[in-house]
Amino acid sequence: MTTAPHATGQQPPSPAxxxxxxxxxxxxxxxxxxxxVLAVRExxxxxxxxxxxxMPPHVRGVINLRGRVIPLIDLRLRFGLPAAADHDRTCxxxxxxxxxxxxxxxxxxxxxxxxEVAALGAADIAPPPDFGGAVxxxxxxxxxxxxxxxxxxxxxxxxxxxxRTLPAAPQTGA
Numbered sequence: 001m002t003t004a005p006h007a008t009g010q011q012p013p014s015p016a017x018x019x020x021x022x023x024x025x026x027x028x029x030x031x032x033x034x035x036x037v038l039a040v041r042e043x044x045x046x047x048x049x050x051x052x053x054x055m056p057p058h059v060r061g062v063i064n065l066r067g068r069v070i071p072l073i074d075l076r077l078r079f080g081l082p083a084a085a086d087h088d089r090t091c092x093x094x095x096x097x098x099x100x101x102x103x104x105x106x107x108x109x110x111x112x113x114x115x116e117v118a119a120l121g122a123a124d125i126a127p128p129p130d131f132g133g134a135v136x137x138x139x140x141x142x143x144x145x146x147x148x149x150x151x152x153x154x155x156x157x158x159x160x161x162x163x164r165t166l167p168a169a170p171q172t173g174a
Contacts, residue, residue: 018141018153020122025151026093026111029081032151034144037117039156041094041106046086059163063092063108070094070106071163078109078159079139089113097160107160118151120144125153138162 023034024043044065049072051061058077062069072092077083092108099105128140139158144151 017122017125017127020120020125023118023120023144023151023153024093025115025118027113027115028076028079028111029084032115032149033075033111034118034120034151034153035093035095035156039095039097041096043114044092044094046090046092046110056163060110065094065106065108068106070108072108072110073159073163075109075111075159078163084112086110087112095156097157100164107156109156109159118144118146120146 018036022037024037024040025032025034027033047063047065049061049063052059055061058074060072060074063072064070074083090110090112091114092110093114094106094108096104097107124146125142125144127142128137129143131137139154139162140152141155142153144153
């Protein structure tokens with residue numbers, strides 16, 4: 001007979017914190033987020049965005065970056081934050097994420113502004129907190145303590161993978 005973890009006083013293993021290293025930090029709705037700098041290919045200013053019909057609200061469309069058509073995601077909307085008007089600090093982070101058919105593919109996200117490249121040590125990074133199942137943390141890899149602030153570390157690969165499984169928005173009309 002198997003004993004439940006809570007009955008023996010043991011806790012299920014907590015997720016490991018992300019590895020120490022350099023993280024690109026950026027803002028969304030006044031909060032600071034970070035991604036491993038090695039995942040980032042480039043940071044560009046806002047450029048013309050082509051809307052694509054039938055996409056979920058957080059998919060702003062596609063951009064043409066030196067002849068490559070790249071999907072563009074609004075991270076504010078993806079995370080359920082309120083929409084905001086673009087401004088002079090709004091920019092696009094272009095990353096490479098795993099492709100469904102193998103290899104990698106470009107993936108771009110709109111953020112409110114890029115802050116810095118921060119070197120985070122193992123002592124600075126903690127696993128995501130346990131919110132008791134009330135909050136979905138599948139895109140959060142860890143929390144970095146920096147001075148008096150906390151930076152939420154996110155996984156662009158997981159966000160891109162989740163976007164591949166989203167149904168298209170319902171079509172309206174006759």
